[in-house]
Amino acid sequence: MPVYRLDIAYDGTDFRGYARQEGLRTVQGELETALGTLIGPGVETSVAGRTDAGVHARGQVVSFGHSDVLDLDRLRRGLNGILGPEIAVWSVGLAAEDFNARFSAVWRRYLYRLDTAPAADPLTRGFVWNVGRALDLDAMSVATSSFLGEHDFSSFCRSVEGRSNVRRLTELSLRSESGLVEVWAQANAFCHQMVRSIVGYLYDVGRGFSDGTRTAEVIAAHDRGAVATVAPPHGLTLHEVGY
């Protein structure tokens, strides 16, 4: 059966997350309804990153199998017509028959943006967390290095019973310009709320609430209670997925 790949983006503000939930407006729900309209009912999609309510995506990847040979350009235009402007379909392509957006992915890369201005910027307020205070970026940078590599990230995950929280983080970097701070995080995969918990922790370090030199201990504690702050969802964007 042919497998199709969609590269999509969305403004997560008014969705209850990516994953379909009965009776709630979700990205998957809207997408599968649109696919049903365009190519027939019963399409089940797989996704690279099941983002939480309020989280955005620029480079999300979705796949599905379909017995028909589809007109790719027509499907893309049809989906954008139904789903825009909150959801954009950048491309529709034919993938290898063993391609699965979730299981074939080898890394995910997220961007979290926060800014330190005294008031939220009206033009970015939907996509940037305004913390409204200066942050000690040097202390935050020192803390980031402890995260790299393979760890049990239970201190930074909303755990699911019986599931491992071991992940391999290959990038955690800060970029700062004119009061805007970008936190880039790449890993083979992320457990639930992991990026927002890491950013919340870095924020606590940056405002002097947590001691960044003890980050390795916080990770080793494997204790969700060791991290006080979870950054709000609207600052987070799934940026890219690697295959």
Added chain:
Amino acid sequence: MPVYRLDIAYDGTDFRGYARQEGLRTVQGELETALGTLIGPGVETSVAGRTDAGVHARGQVVSFGHSDVLDLDRLRRGLNGILGPEIAVWSVGLAAEDFNARFSAVWRRYLYRLDTAPAADPLTRGFVWNVGRALDLDAMSVATSSFLGEHDFSSFCRSVEGRSNVRRLTELSLRSESGLVEVWAQANAFCHQMVRSIVGYLYDVGRGFSDGTRTAEVIAAHDRGAVATVAPPHGLTLHEVGY
């Protein structure tokens, strides 16, 4: 009488422009109502750039005289509390007694953003004009040079009877990255719809509808009918004002 200066930003999406209009929701209307609540009625403000409906600002400047000595930080926090998140007040300061946000300004700088992706990016759709097609940036760049200097810009203005359309444009530059095109325009002042008309013209050049090598003739025509396209307001942001 002390003169106060406000540096503000706003998301113009849901305003009928900056300038106060009876019965309509405008930035000036909201701002003066908030000032009335905080420091008493009857405050009349002056502004550097009276942006149109749907146009945004990051570096707008407003001034007003007030007989009282005001607590600047308290006023800033009070205004942000009332006006946020669509309007942000970056700072409130005491200006020279002869300062007037409009008449003291020596230049204004605008940013217009457009993108060439096949669909609008959900995360920037409120602030970027998605033209949905490739543009010939080289041809657009050639056209920009003809605009520099002092000209009668009647071809690019919604004229007001009896008012001069002579302006001195000191910058008109393009920056392009990953399909996003930024048009930066700086002048001593702009006449009505001037940036959007210039961008609309550059877009026509970029899509091959107008011949960019004839730009000097179009300017010299002093004829509003010579320019077919006015770019939509939501791509435009008043970026900075010089004093």
